[in-house]
Amino acid sequence: MAIHRGRGFAAINYPIGMNLGGDPSQALVHSNPDGKFTVALSAIDLGQGMKSVCRQIAAETLGVPVEDVYVDTADSDTGPHDMGSFASRGTHRMGNAVIRASAEAREVMLEAAAEELEVDPGDLVTDGKGNIHVKGAPSRTITVMAAAQAAQFRQGRTIAGRGIFLIPLSEVDADTGEMSPVTTFAHAAMLVTVEVCDETGEVTVTDMQSAYEVGRALNPRLVEQQLRGGAWMGMSHAAWETTEPYYPERDHGPVDFNSYIMPGPGDLAPHHISILERPAEDGPYGGKGPGEMCANPVLPAVVNAVYDAVGVRIDDLPVTPEKVLRGLRALGGAKPRQRL
Amino acid sequence: MTFKPVSFTLNGSPKAAFTTDGQNLLEFLRRGVGDLSPKYGCGQGTCGACTVTIDGVPQLACLVLAETVDGRHVATAAGLADGPRLDPLQEAFMERFAAQCGYCTAGMLVAARALLDANPRPTRDEVIEAISGNLCRCTGYEPIIDAILDVAEGRVQA
Ligand code: FES
Numbered sequence: 001m002a003i004h005r006g007r008g009f010a011a012i013n014y015p016i017g018m019n020l021g022g023d024p025s026q027a028l029v030h031s032n033p034d035g036k037f038t039v040a041l042s043a044i045d046l047g048q049g050m051k052s053v054c055r056q057i058a059a060e061t062l063g064v065p066v067e068d069v070y071v072d073t074a075d076s077d078t079g080p081h082d083m084g085s086f087a088s089r090g091t092h093r094m095g096n097a098v099i100r101a102s103a104e105a106r107e108v109m110l111e112a113a114a115e116e117l118e119v120d121p122g123d124l125v126t127d128g129k130g131n132i133h134v135k136g137a138p139s140r141t142i143t144v145m146a147a148a149q150a151a152q153f154r155q156g157r158t159i160a161g162r163g164i165f166l167i168p169l170s171e172v173d174a175d176t177g178e179m180s181p182v183t184t185f186a187h188a189a190m191l192v193t194v195e196v197c198d199e200t201g202e203v204t205v206t207d208m209q210s211a212y213e214v215g216r217a218l219n220p221r222l223v224e225q226q227l228r229g230g231a232w233m234g235m236s237h238a239a240w241e242t243t244e245p246y247y248p249e250r251d252h253g254p255v256d257f258n259s260y261i262m263p264g265p266g267d268l269a270p271h272h273i274s275i276l277e278r279p280a281e282d283g284p285y286g287g288k289g290p291g292e293m294c295a296n297p298v299l300p301a302v303v304n305a306v307y308d309a310v311g312v313r314i315d316d317l318p319v320t321p322e323k324v325l326r327g328l329r330a331l332g333g334a335k336p337r338q339r340l
Numbered sequence: 341m342t343f344k345p346v347s348f349t350l351n352g353s354p355k356a357a358f359t360t361d362g363q364n365l366l367e368f369l370r371r372g373v374g375d376l377s378p379k380y381g382c383g384q385g386t387c388g389a390c391t392v393t394i395d396g397v398p399q400l401a402c403l404v405l406a407e408t409v410d411g412r413h414v415a416t417a418a419g420l421a422d423g424p425r426l427d428p429l430q431e432a433f434m435e436r437f438a439a440q441c442g443y444c445t446a447g448m449l450v451a452a453r454a455l456l457d458a459n460p461r462p463t464r465d466e467v468i469e470a471i472s473g474n475l476c477r478c479t480g481y482e483p484i485i486d487a488i489l490d491v492a493e494g495r496v497q498a
């Protein structure tokens with residue numbers, strides 16, 4: 001028996017969102033009399049951090065502290081319409097809708113403040129700390145809370161904003177089939193090292209090195225953690241997980257977590273991540289979406305690494321020991337492409 | 341159906357509630373007692389989301405008969421924080437971004453707290469062993485392991 005080591009590389013382009021019928025997201029923003037803002041969205045935070053990112057985006061656009069913004073994704077019955085959290089569209093689509101809604105609300109907020117200060121709204125700026133003052137005259141100032149209260153109780157004004165982000169449906173050229181279903185791509189490249197045992201067929205991922213291009217990383221720690229967790233899931237899909245191991249036969253399919261095998265905390269490969277930022281022109285503050293792309297490059301890279309290690313080309317996931325052994329038998333033994 | 345009274349302590353406070361024949365501890369805690377911190381993941385002992393401690397030992401609440409905790413000490417993730425003061429493990433999970441969807445988090449925290457109470461300076465392998473019964477779909481485990489080691493190695497203070 002021998003352990004063979006191999007390296008595999010993969011690079012991907014990943015489309016952000018899915019332009020079926022425009023792929024729209026809506027956001028509504030309003031202030032409360034305490035000067036704090038509520039952002040209503042119907043898309044759901046699955047743990048990827050969408051609420052945090054939309055909160056940052058709203059605060060940045062409104063010009064108020066991030067802790068004064070509350071993002072409510074509670075109920076798709078009562079919230080504005082959204083296509084949902086999928087296709088890695090959250091940051092890009094919802095973020096853009098939040099910018100528009102926040103910009104409209106900011107305009108009314110400045111009008112309310114201008115009326116109190118008896119100045120032109122165009123002369124006002126926000127300091128991001130909860131104050132609005134006259135450009136160049138910081139002493140002529142009013143707090144966001146005072147402006148919100150004046151709007152509510154004296155001026156009869158609603159500090160609110162509506163936002164929608166919609167990419168027009170792309171027409172299909174009947175002759176060529178050409179269309180532009182996406183406006184933004186994220187990119188990633190991944191290099192993995194595996195060890196393949198030619199007696200058991202077992203594949204162990206021992207190292208992962210990746211570079212992900214995500215537009216601007218609006219919240220770098222969230223981005224990194226999403227990439228780390230998503231790449232782990234990619235590794236799991238590459239070498240472990242399946243609901244139908246003998247597809248299209250349903251035989252031997254797992255029925256619970258005893259038979260649905262995933263790598264546990266003891267099966268981790270070190271993963272070095274580089275985040276590359278190339279702000280997207282149509283992204284909210286340049287952001288795209290790491291989303292599903294986290295997992296995608298891992299699968300082809302693992303398959304390529306197995307090929308490199310033992311010469312077995314697997315085109316059907318996951319790379320189970322059984323498939324590796326069958327491949328080795330067909331080859332008449334391991335044929336490493338190179339000695340590392 | 342017969343109802344049986346169960347008296348026990350939950351996170352240090354005395355509690356009493358009725359259980360029914362064959363009810364498991366997870367259902368009893370969530371529905372009978374109202375502690376929603378242990379989560380239902382699989383109901384058959386394979387995911388760890390329901391982890392609680394009984395007399396300091398981590399157990400899968402979905403596999404424990406509720407009536408067997410009579411007179412014993414049960415601890416759940418809800419008892420980790422002292423008012424606004426979080427357990428250092430909770431601080432470390434936050435610092436390390438060790439929760440994404442959060443479904444595994446309560447079970448992970450309870451398993452980690454039980455480990456550190458029994459072995460305050462675990463090695464990385466001992467941490468891995470201690471949470472190896474807890475599944476996490478989101479994080480890739482690494483931030484969870486690192487967070488527990490941050491507490492064990494004194495990088496996070498209470
Ligand atoms: S719910 Fe108890 S182990 Fe999954």
Ligand code: FES
Nearest residue numbers: 440444476477478
């Ligand atoms: S954070 Fe989602 S399962 Fe662990």
